[in-house]
Amino acid sequence: xxxxxxxxxxxxxxxxxxxxQNASNLGASLLECVVAQVELKQCNTCRRVKAISEFHRxxxxxxxxxxxxxxxxxxxxxxxRETHSEKIAAQWRVYREENHEKIAAYQQTYYTEHREEIxxxxxxxxxxxxxxxxxxxxxxxxxxxxxxxGPIDYDAIWLRDGGRCCICSLKVDNRLExxxxxxxxxxxxxxxxxxxxxxxxxxxxxxxxxxxxxGVGRLPAQIVLV
Ligand SMILES: [Zn+2]
Ligand SMILES: [Zn+2]
Numbered sequence: 001x002x003x004x005x006x007x008x009x010x011x012x013x014x015x016x017x018x019x020x021q022n023a024s025n026l027g028a029s030l031l032e033c034v035v036a037q038v039e040l041k042q043c044n045t046c047r048r049v050k051a052i053s054e055f056h057r058x059x060x061x062x063x064x065x066x067x068x069x070x071x072x073x074x075x076x077x078x079x080x081r082e083t084h085s086e087k088i089a090a091q092w093r094v095y096r097e098e099n100h101e102k103i104a105a106y107q108q109t110y111y112t113e114h115r116e117e118i119x120x121x122x123x124x125x126x127x128x129x130x131x132x133x134x135x136x137x138x139x140x141x142x143x144x145x146x147x148x149x150g151p152i153d154y155d156a157i158w159l160r161d162g163g164r165c166c167i168c169s170l171k172v173d174n175r176l177e178x179x180x181x182x183x184x185x186x187x188x189x190x191x192x193x194x195x196x197x198x199x200x201x202x203x204x205x206x207x208x209x210x211x212x213x214x215g216v217g218r219l220p221a222q223i224v225l226v
Pocket of ligand 1: 043044045046047048068069070071072073
């Protein structure tokens, strides 16, 4: 019996060690792990004994660690996100509305700093997905063909919108070229996919990044009628 417990403990130590190795890549052997007196802790959920580096910090607990291991915490978070997707989306919506300027400023910095990287990613994706591009182009053509189409004076739209993005309200630099995330893009106020017309009144100035972020299924609240 005692021998069995011993084997179990060794197995648990090995598991903890593997987890620790994965996380930190220290490459220490189990013996080293024991000799180095790596602190271990049992997870309240999966009951496995793991190195304390496998637990998130949590100040309110006596040992300053969460009771459940990182793996279980991630699984819990995933499950929560799946069952509460609507609630989370609603919270985000409120947050976005209340922090519009803060988010815009953050995004501006982010896109300026990661410009080259984003452009390279877009170009690489396009290079590897010619069929998807083709399908998307056809879909867009079909949508425009199915929509009410009117004469469009793009310069007039630019002047009307003051060269500002309809989504983040920041200036658009029309010298930047596609696929620069900050380059000029034209957004359908009411998306073509929702029956919006392809006319001057339904088009607005926006950044490429802001336009592609919105995607389909945007909320009516975000639509500002011109
Ligand atoms: Zn666990
Ligand atoms: Zn924008």
